[in-house]
Amino acid sequence: MIANTVVLQTHGLVKRFGGITATDHVNLTIHQGARHALIGPNGAGKTTLINLITGVLPPSEGRITLEGADITDLAPHQRVRRGLVRTFQINQLFSGMTPLETLTMVVSQHRGLGTKWWQALGHDKSVVERCRQLLEQFRLTDVMHQRTEQMPYGKRRLLEMAIALACEPRVLLLDEPVAGVPAGEREELLHTVSALPADVSVVLIEHDMDLVFEFAKRITVLVNGAVLTEGTPKEIAQDPQVKAVYLGHGEGAHV
Amino acid sequence: MTILFDGIAYGMLLFILAVGLSVTMGLMNFINLAHGAFAMVGGYLTVVLMQRFDVPFLVCLPMAFTGAALLGAVLERTLYRPMYRKPHLDQVLFSIGLAFMAVASVDYFVGSQQQIMQLPEWLKGRTELGTGTPWELGMGHYRLFIIAVCAALTVGLQYVLSATRFGSRLRASVDDPRVAAGMGINVNVVFAMTFAVGSGLAGLGGALGAEVLGLDPTFPLKFMVYFLIVVAVGGTSSITGPLLAALLLGVADVAGKYYVPKLGAFIVYSLMLAILMWRPQGLFVRQGGK
Amino acid sequence: MQWWEPLVWLLAFATPWALPHHALIINEIAIVALFAVSLDLVLGYSGIVSLGHASFLGFGAYTAALFAKWIHPDPLLGLAVGTVAACVLGALCSATILRGSDLTRLMVTLGMALILFELANKFDGLTGGSDGLQGVVMGPVLGRFEFDLMGQVAASYSLVVLLVLFFLVRRLVHSPFGATLMAVRDNRLRAMAIGVPVSARLAAAYTIAAGVAGAAGALMAQTTGFASLDVFALERSADVTLILVIGGVGWLYGGVIGAVVFKLLHDVISSITPQYWTFWMGLFLVVLVMVGRERLFKPWTWMGRT
Numbered sequence: 001m002i003a004n005t006v007v008l009q010t011h012g013l014v015k016r017f018g019g020i021t022a023t024d025h026v027n028l029t030i031h032q033g034a035r036h037a038l039i040g041p042n043g044a045g046k047t048t049l050i051n052l053i054t055g056v057l058p059p060s061e062g063r064i065t066l067e068g069a070d071i072t073d074l075a076p077h078q079r080v081r082r083g084l085v086r087t088f089q090i091n092q093l094f095s096g097m098t099p100l101e102t103l104t105m106v107v108s109q110h111r112g113l114g115t116k117w118w119q120a121l122g123h124d125k126s127v128v129e130r131c132r133q134l135l136e137q138f139r140l141t142d143v144m145h146q147r148t149e150q151m152p153y154g155k156r157r158l159l160e161m162a163i164a165l166a167c168e169p170r171v172l173l174l175d176e177p178v179a180g181v182p183a184g185e186r187e188e189l190l191h192t193v194s195a196l197p198a199d200v201s202v203v204l205i206e207h208d209m210d211l212v213f214e215f216a217k218r219i220t221v222l223v224n225g226a227v228l229t230e231g232t233p234k235e236i237a238q239d240p241q242v243k244a245v246y247l248g249h250g251e252g253a254h255v
Numbered sequence: 256m257t258i259l260f261d262g263i264a265y266g267m268l269l270f271i272l273a274v275g276l277s278v279t280m281g282l283m284n285f286i287n288l289a290h291g292a293f294a295m296v297g298g299y300l301t302v303v304l305m306q307r308f309d310v311p312f313l314v315c316l317p318m319a320f321t322g323a324a325l326l327g328a329v330l331e332r333t334l335y336r337p338m339y340r341k342p343h344l345d346q347v348l349f350s351i352g353l354a355f356m357a358v359a360s361v362d363y364f365v366g367s368q369q370q371i372m373q374l375p376e377w378l379k380g381r382t383e384l385g386t387g388t389p390w391e392l393g394m395g396h397y398r399l400f401i402i403a404v405c406a407a408l409t410v411g412l413q414y415v416l417s418a419t420r421f422g423s424r425l426r427a428s429v430d431d432p433r434v435a436a437g438m439g440i441n442v443n444v445v446f447a448m449t450f451a452v453g454s455g456l457a458g459l460g461g462a463l464g465a466e467v468l469g470l471d472p473t474f475p476l477k478f479m480v481y482f483l484i485v486v487a488v489g490g491t492s493s494i495t496g497p498l499l500a501a502l503l504l505g506v507a508d509v510a511g512k513y514y515v516p517k518l519g520a521f522i523v524y525s526l527m528l529a530i531l532m533w534r535p536q537g538l539f540v541r542q543g544g545k
Numbered sequence: 546m547q548w549w550e551p552l553v554w555l556l557a558f559a560t561p562w563a564l565p566h567h568a569l570i571i572n573e574i575a576i577v578a579l580f581a582v583s584l585d586l587v588l589g590y591s592g593i594v595s596l597g598h599a600s601f602l603g604f605g606a607y608t609a610a611l612f613a614k615w616i617h618p619d620p621l622l623g624l625a626v627g628t629v630a631a632c633v634l635g636a637l638c639s640a641t642i643l644r645g646s647d648l649t650r651l652m653v654t655l656g657m658a659l660i661l662f663e664l665a666n667k668f669d670g671l672t673g674g675s676d677g678l679q680g681v682v683m684g685p686v687l688g689r690f691e692f693d694l695m696g697q698v699a700a701s702y703s704l705v706v707l708l709v710l711f712f713l714v715r716r717l718v719h720s721p722f723g724a725t726l727m728a729v730r731d732n733r734l735r736a737m738a739i740g741v742p743v744s745a746r747l748a749a750a751y752t753i754a755a756g757v758a759g760a761a762g763a764l765m766a767q768t769t770g771f772a773s774l775d776v777f778a779l780e781r782s783a784d785v786t787l788i789l790v791i792g793g794v795g796w797l798y799g800g801v802i803g804a805v806v807f808k809l810l811h812d813v814i815s816s817i818t819p820q821y822w823t824f825w826m827g828l829f830l831v832v833l834v835m836v837g838r839e840r841l842f843k844p845w846t847w848m849g850r851t
Contacts, residue, residue: 054738080740092735094728105728106739108721114741117722167739286648337835343647344594345834348790351783352830359824476779480655487652521663528641528656535645 005032006068007201008053008084008171013062015045015052015225022048024226025062030171034201037216039209041245045225046205047089050173054086055079066171083170089179089205091160095149099140099159102148103131106166130166138162139188154185161192171201178208190215213237221245256392258510264398266505267405268467270498272460272478273485274412275453281491282429282449283339288350290457290482291475292357297323297458298465298474299361302370312375316404316462323458328451335450336443354475362472370470401463408456412494425449429492484527554708561700568696574808575703576764581788581800582711583757588786589795590718591750592730594647596782597654598758600638600661603776605631605759607665607672610681610766618684624706624763631759632752639748655779662777677773681766692768699768706764707801710757715797717753726750787830 008030015023022045030036038046051057053064055076063072071079094102107127108114122128135141138158143151148159161177177193178186194215196202206212212219212233219236221228223245229236236242276290297319304310304318330353338349378397416422427435428445436442461470468478481504489500504523511522557575561568580602587593609627617623641653665672672678685691690698717723729736729743737743766772775781784807792803815822 056734056737075742076737077740077742080738086738088735088738092732092738094731094735096731097724097727101724102728105721105724109725109740113721114725114746115722117717117720119721120716120719121721121724163735163739280648286651334831334835341834344588347594347596347651348786348830349834352827352834355823355827356831357827359821359827363824480659480779483648483652483655487648517667518663521660521667524656524660524663528653528660531645531649531653531656532641535649 006030007032007034007066008203009065010049010053011063011065013049013052013064014060015048015057016060022225023052023059024224026222026225026227028220028227030201030203032201033198034203035215035217036202037204037206037212037219038222039206039212039219040222040228043224044222046222047175048225049222050086050175050205053173054084080167083168084173085164085167085169085171086173087160087164087175087177089175091156093148093156093159093163096147098145098147099135099151099162100131100144102159103134103162103166104128106163107131107134110167134162134166137165138192154181154188157181157185157189158192161189165196169200172196172203174202174204174206176205176207178206178211257394258513259506260392260394261398262506262509263502264395264401264505265467265509266502267402267409268460268464269481269485269505270501271405271408271456272464273482273501274494274497275450275456276482277486277489277491277494277497278425278429278449279453280486282425282432283446285335285339286343286346286350287335288347288479288483289353289357289475290350290454291477291479292354293323293327293454293457294461294464294478295357295361295470295472295474296326296461297455298461298470299365299370300458301462301465302372302470305373312373312378316459319462320455320459323461324451324455326458327454328447330454331447331450336446354479358472358475365472367472370465372466372470374466397466401467404463408459409494409498416494421445421448481523484523488527488530558701558704561697561704565695565697568700570808570812572696572700572703572768574804575700575707576761576768577785577788577808578801578804579703579707579710579761579764580758580785581792581804582707582714582797583754583761583800584785584789585794585797585800586714586718586750586754586757588789589799590723590726590730591747591754593642593747593751594651595642595654596651596779596786597656597658598754598785599777599779599781600654600658601631601635601755601758602762602765602781603658603661603665603772604634605762606766606772606776607678607762608759609763610678610772611671613681613683613767614678618682619688620683620686620702620767623683623767624760627763627766628756628760631762632756634759635752635755636748638755639751642751643744643747655782658777658779658782662774665774665777672772672774675774677771678766679771681770681772683767683770696768703764703768706760710760711797711801714753714757718797722746722749787826790833 006029008028010026010028013023013026014021026049028049038049040046048057052059055071055074059072063070065071066079066082066084069082071082071084097105101121104121104127107130108116108121108124111127113124113127135144138161140155140158140162143155148156151159157177157180161174164172174193178189181189190211193202193204204212204215216233218230219233220230221236221242228241228245229239231239272294273290275293276287279285279287279290300322301315301319304315305312310318334353338346341349374397378400380396382394382396383392416426424435424440424445427438427440428442432442461474468474484504485497485501488504489497507526508520508523511518511520515522561571564571583601584595584598587595587598605627608630609623612623612626638657641657642650645653666674669675683692686698686702690702692698718726725736725741726746728739729741729746733743762776765776788803788807789800790803791806792799792801811822814825
C-alpha cells in the first residue's frame, strides 16, 4: 500500500440517547485504500457509528473529517456527493423500480443530471453504458427488467451494493453486506467486494469472522460504543481481551 | 375572564370529543376522519330521545355514550379492522367515505335543519361574579356543567390509564403492539374496547355540545378540522397532550372571535400552522416517543 | 408515447365542436383534469398526502380574475400571471410539507387552504367576499378567438392548455428529475444516501404542481368570468383527491380519466337528488379502499382475497 493518507477520521465522536451513550469517544482513522473491518458484539454501536459518519444522526460531541475537510455539519446527501457512500444492513431499495431504472437513476443523479427535467431518463448514452457495466458486474443483467420487490433476496443484496458503487465512492461503508444471503450466493458478493479498486477505501461491518479475516487488513473492535482495541487481524485474533468479549464463543475464529 | 371561562368550557368539550381520535391514532396508527360522525350520532340520539320519548337530559347522556360506543364497537370489528395496515391515504379516503355516508344519511332521514336542544331548567341561567373588566366572570350554568362533567371524565380516564390493568395493557399496546401481543395481551380486544370507548366519548361530547356547538348533518365535517388540530398539536402519546392542546385551541378560538372578529378562525389556523412548523410531531411529545 | 394517445387527444379536441351543447361541461372536465394532474405530481409522484391543494387552484383563480379585471384582459397573459403567482405561493408553502408525519402534512396543507379561505373572505373589498369576484370580462385569445356564449372557444382553450401542461409534466416525470423524485417517494432514506437533496426535490415538485394547479384556477376564472370562495373549500381538495384515486394515482392519465368519469357521474347522480351524490360517493370510497385501489381495474380479482 503506497498511500498513507488519511481519508476518513472521527475525532472523539459521542452520541447519547437520553441516558444511554451509544457512541463513546470513538476515534477512528481510515487510510486510503483501506480494507478495514469493524467488529463487535450485538448492540456495540456499529450501525450507530455508521449513521453518525454518514450524517443520518447528528453527533452529541466530536467531529468527522473526510479527506481533511470537516464534514460534521454536512447533510447526508452532501457527504455522498463527496464520495462517502454506504450500504444498509437491511436492504433499502426502491421497490417499484427495476434494477435498470434504479441504477440509471442513481448514475444520473451522481453525474449531476438529477435536475434535468426535459430529457428522458435513459437519454444520456454514457449513463446507459455505465449501467450496463454495473449490471454485468453484479450479475443483474438477467433480472434487470424485474421489479425489485419481485427479485430473490440474493439478487436484491447485489443490487444494494450495485447502487452504492454506482455512486463512485471514495470511501465505502458496508453494513453487513452478506447478512441473510444464502451460502451459494455469498461468493458473488464476496468476489465483488474484493474486486473493488485499490484506491477505494472500504470499511466493513461484519459478524461473519471468516469473511472478516479473509478481507480485512485492519480491524477495529467496538464494545459498548467505545473502541476496545485496534490492530491487524493476527493481533486481534490473539488479543485476550477480544477473545473474552467476543471471539470466545466459537464463532469460527480464523488465525 | 368570562372569555377564559367560555374558552375552557369549549376546550374541555373539544378534548372529550377528540380524545378518542387521539388514542386511536396513537394505538392503531389510523387516521379516522369519520370520528366526528360518532359525535353526531350521540347528539342526534339525545335529541330524538328527548323529543320523541321525553327522556330526561341527564339520562340521555349515558345513552348517547353507549349508543355511540356500540356503533363504534360494531364498525371496528367489521369495517375498520382490515384497514389498519393500509397506507394513510387509504385510511383518509375510507374514513371520509364513511363520514360522507353518515352525513348524507342523517340529512336524508332527519333533514338538514339545526337541531334545538331543550336544556332542563336547572341548567339554564348564569351566575355573575366579580366586577370590573377583566375580572368579571359570567358563568353560564350549562358551561359550568360541561366543565364539571368533562373534568370528571378526564380524571376518570387518567385513572383508568395509570391504575388499572386495562390501562397498562393499553399503554403497552400503544408503545409496541407486537411486543404487547408477545406478552400475551390480546391486542385485538384492546383495540376494540379503546375504539368503542373513544367513539362513546365522542357521542357523549356530541350530546353535551349540541347546545353550544350546534347540531346539523354537517357537524362531522365542520368540526373534524378542530379535532384533527387537537390531535396534531397535542400528539398521540398521552392524554395530557391533547387536553392541553384542546384547552389552548378553545381559549384561542373564543378569545379570537371576541377580540378580533374580523379574523375569526384565521387565528386558530395560523396558530396551528405555526406550531406544527415549529414542532412537526406536536407540542407535547415525549422525547424519543413515536 | 402510446399508440392510442394521439387518438384520444384528437377526439378530445373534436368534442366541443361535435357536441356544442356540452361545451360547458367539456370545459369543466378539462379544467378539473388539469387540477387532478397537478395533484398527481404531489400525491402520486412525490408521495405527499395533501388535503389543501385547492389553495393553489384558488390563488391562481383569484389572481387571474383580478388581473383581468384591473390590469389587462388578455387571457394568455392572465394565465401566465395566475400560474406564476401560484408557483410563488407553492414555493413559500413548500417549507411546510418537508417535515413531520403524514398527519402533520395533512394538517398543514389543510390549514393553508383554510387560512386562504378566511383571508379571501375577510378582504372582501378586493375579492368580493362570499359573493365572489364578478364581472371578469376576458379579451379574445391570441387576439382573435372571442369567448363565445356556447363555450366552445373556452373549451378548446382549456383543452389546449391541458394538453401543453400535461406533456410538460409528462416529460418531467420521465426525466432524471422525475426518477429521483419517485426515489424520494419510495425510500427517502436511500434517496438521501445516493446524494439526492431530498428537501430541494420535494420543494421543487410542490412548487411546480402549485403552478399547474394555479393554471387550472386561472382557466376556471377566465372561462366562467367568475371567482368564488369555494375554490378554497375542503370539498375541492377532497373531490380532486377522489378524482385522482378513481383514475389511478401515479400515472398522469389517471387525473384525466378520473375527471371525465367523476364529472359525468356527478351530473347524472346529482340531478336525481343532491344528497344521493354525497352518499354514493362515500359508499364508493369505502368500497374502493376495502377492495384495494389497484384492483379497481381488475374486476376478476373482486371476488377472491389477495
